[in-house]
Amino acid sequence: MVADRMSSVPESGTVKISNLVSRMKAEGVDVLAFSMGEPDFGTPENIVQVAKDTLDERFTHYTPSKGIPELRRAVADKSDRDNGIRCGSSNVLITPSKQAIFLSCLAFLQEGDEVIMQDPTWGTYEACVRLTGARPRFVPVSAASEYRMTPEMVAEQINENTKMIVMNTPSNPCGSVLSSDEIRGIADLAKDHDLMVMADEVYEKIIYEGNHLSIASLDGMMERTLTINGFSKTYAMTGWRLGWLLASEENINVVNKLQTQSITCCVSFTQTAGVEALNGPQESVATMVKEFGERRKLVLDLMDEIPSINVLPPKGAFYVFPEYDFDMSSERLATYLLEKARVAITPGAAFGTSGEGHFRLSYAASRESLEEGLGRMKRALAQL
Ligand SMILES: Cc1ncc(COP(=O)(O)O)c(C=O)c1O
Structure with missing residues (x-):
């Protein structure tokens, strides 16, 4: 069956x-x-309070599938302010981070495509890629490169079937952080070979050495990057199932078709709490x-x-x-x-x-x- x-x-x-x-x-x-x-x-208490207030106000119905306008605005403002990504609300789809990965793979990958990702890596990328009929192409990393997938390693794996590169920095499970130069190198490869990049940045705020650079902030990268981020790790909100996809408006519209035909929208009273998380005290x-x-x-x-x-x-x-x-x-x-x-x-x-x-x-x-x-x-x- x-x-x-x-x-x-x-x-x-x-x-x-x-x-x-x-x-x-x-x-x-x-x-x-x-x-x-x-x-x-x-x-944090301020975030919980907003969710409670929202429930008391009975804001408990469907929301627009892409998310409430206030949250889409707050994500765009945060991405501009913190990450230097020039964007607006139309570049944002509110959806749980893991769902953003799943829907993006469904929307952009198909049989015959190859997706470059490091090994070891978080298992969801491989599972979502395989579900679409595409194949992961693993870049083995070890302590020798401090578990980083360097542009040189990526370049070796690119062929005519390559469609996408998955980047996760800081990474799960290795805790590695790509340097700005490495991220620029990967961006150049993506542009030279006309590839998409899935940039999973859910750990961006939990960093001890080095700085986080969002690949979508680099010249010519916004239109080919799917930036995945969310509230789970930064605001200790794993159970709220709230995150976002940031991409070109055209790509957001494509992924939103799948959102409307699957979860419809995120939970209403977590979305107002998400606005407080991003705009409230940090x-x-x-x-x-x-x-x-x-x-x-x-x-x-x-x-x-x-x-x-x-x-x-x-x-x-x-x-x-x-x-x-x-x-x-x-x-x-x-x-x-x-x-x-x-x-x-x-x-x-x-x-x-x-x-x-x-x-x-x-x-x-x-x-x-x-x-x-x-x-x-x-x-x-x-x-x-
Ligand atoms: C690298 C990475 N991306 C995404 C997620 C999913 O986060 P969320 O709970 O926001 O769906 C996780 C969760 O463990 C993760 O480790």
Whole structure:
């Protein structure tokens, strides 16, 4: 009964682990979970209040499919102000970030197309590309390039079938951040070979070293770039399912056709809260990023004491992606740590072939739990 195309879609490795952890916790097992990609902070109060007020006012019906005008304006203003992207409301589609990726792949890719992306990378890109009949073309990255997909590596993979390059900086799972020169280099390749770029910038504000550059701000890039961004990571709003796609008006109209035929529009009372997130006070973002920075330091110090693990300090996001030298698959290592130490991490192989021999640990968790969890991990690994 199942459509053939489903065989090309792997189950999300991160969601699989988190479902298992939820089940164990429900059974009363004391698991420390460092597997999920979401801030452990609550959504800031001012944002929550606006959603409550909106519900009280019964703004609870369909909205325009592209989003409420105030939010589209706020996203355009933010993109201009923070990212130097010259744009207006007509360049914005309000849709959950993951949905923006899914719809964009459906709208622009087809059988025969190839999409360049780094390996290891976040699994959703591969799944969405394959669903369309297109093929991912992986660029293996490692500690040697600090897990960055450089323009030289991209250039080697371009052929007559190449349609799109996926860029994710800061990256999940590696925490790597492309330099401005590297981003310019990728933009030049896209223009020279007439390619689209999908720029996933959901971690743009969570950055410790270097600066974020939006590729769509570069000359001649707006019309070929699909910029993905959202509220989940910056404002601790993962459960609100709110984000956006920024692109040329023509491309927004194409993707909007799919929005109207799928989710219709985003939830009404999260959209007004989104306006408050972008236009209201930003102190909570700074506080959260500062705390992530402290935890990053703590995790790097604690991992330094674990033999057989090498970790490159991540420049952004809230993950470390250590390499280990035990003779064990990352899937088995994750199971071992869960059973022996009651610590949940994500196997590196969940992010691609080149992720094997690594694991991802999210430090979006309290300092106490990180200290306890890494202690447990150290003791369990000593027994291998
Ligand atoms: C790189 C990347 N892009 C997009 C998303 C999806 O974010 P959202 O919750 O806004 O759909 C995630 C979530 O983990 C992510 O890691």
